[in-house]
Amino acid sequence: MKLSTRSSRVVPSPTLSITAKAKAMAAQGIDVIDFSAGEPSQDTPDFIKDAGKAAIQSGFTKYTPVAGTDELRLAIVEKFQRDQGVTYDKSQILVSCGAKHSLYNLFQALIDPGDEVIIPAPYWVSYPDQVLLADGTPVILHTLESKNYAIDPSALEACITSKTKALILNSPSNPSGSIYSRDTLKRVAAIAKKHKVLVISDEIYEKLVFGDPPFLSIVTVDPEVVDQTVVVNGMSKAFAMTGWRIGYAAGPKDLIAAMSKIQGQSTSNPTSIAQKASIAALQGGSAFFEEMVNDLRPKRDLMVKQLNAIPGVTCTTPPGAFYAYPNVSGVLGRRHAKGTISTAADLATYLLEEAHLACVPGEPFGSPSHLRLSYTPTMDTIQRGMERFRSAIQVLS
Secondary structure, eight states: OOOOHHHHTOOOOHHHHHHHHHHHHHHTTOOOEEOOOOSOSSOOOHHHHHHHHHHHHTTOOSOOOTTOOHHHHHHHHHHHHHHTOOOOOGGGEEEESSHHHHHHHHHHHHOOTTOEEEEEESOOTHHHHHHHHTTOEEEEEEOOGGGTTOOOHHHHHHHOOTTEEEEEEESSOTTTOOOOOHHHHHHHHHHHHHHTOEEEEEOTTTTOBOSSSOOOOHHHHOGGGGGGEEEEEESTTTTTOGGGOOEEEEOOHHHHHHHHHHHHTTTOSOOHHHHHHHHHHHHHOHHHHHHHHHHHHHHHHHHHHHHHTSTTOBOOOOSBTTEEOOBOTTTTTOEETTEEOOSHHHHHHHHHHHHOEEOEESGGGTOTTBEEEEOOSOHHHHHHHHHHHHHHHHTOO
16 A cells, blocks of 8 residues: 555654553563653542543533633633733634644644744654644754753744744753743744744643743743744643643634634544543642642652763753753763664663663654653652663673
8 A cells, every 4th residue: 555655754753652662561571660751650630530520420521612612711711811921812722632733733724835844952752743744844943952952043043934934932841851041032032023933832841840940931921922923732741631632722813713623624622521621620730730840859850860970971950841851972882782872762772671761862852962761750760760770881881
């Protein structure tokens, strides 16, 4: 069977592939320590589960409007007023089957063949592939670890051409955990307005920040850019609701309407039950954010400290999200019994096969000298994992 050229442009998600391989090894009885997963370790809070159960018991199990229920979209409007100080109309909100789905709808509605989307690196693995699926061209804007991955305004302007359609921002970042400062966001907003470039602000980790610097949305920093910004967010990370699959987008009414039309011909509405649970989460979840951040902070500090104690590895302290992003360039070129570790992907494979430690290489994030490790497991698991990491590096020649 001849498959579409579109399907050949993309590759399977490396994070999901490694997680699947780690789980397969565990199913064989192998003690794998898994730092690859991009989800919280906490369970969904009971009050959110209760809202889902109540939806089932009350018979709220039918189709809803494609864009989401009025009740949920109004709760999202209230969330933006409360957290970002921005007022949207209900018609400017689309609820989808996860933030990834929101982004997919967006690119399908926005991009024509040859349109360019600027993506700062390191980036979440799905951004370039989703642009390619929409027949667009990803344009990678490299940033520096030494500058905390801040966007350089002159480098950004140098990327803009007559074909530039959009710029993606992700703060806090997956994979680096970096957060854009107010100054960076003001400069980016000024450039976006000057060149009439749509800003796509992925804020899925907004609640998972450790205080310095604080999270700021570009629409808060510069309200004038609201009309040319789509903010994408969701329930997965902040509320430990990865399996409930609820994401949302807020933006220009005509673009949201086009995204809704595309969704109507693909998935239709997101799950009715999960929408009810999401309303409860948005209206009562603030205490849970604090609990999660307080749980993550010592785990982050332990992992970063232990990584920096491994010869050839350096790791900055991430101010947000729940990933450590160590630079492993000092390990590349070293050898083990089965070959040479030439790339971060080689190192990730070696750690999984020899140390039974799962992490994600930096290549799919546009950063070939790094690994991404999630610090969501228990403190004991992190300690044991770092001991395995250190021992595996020490035997290299």
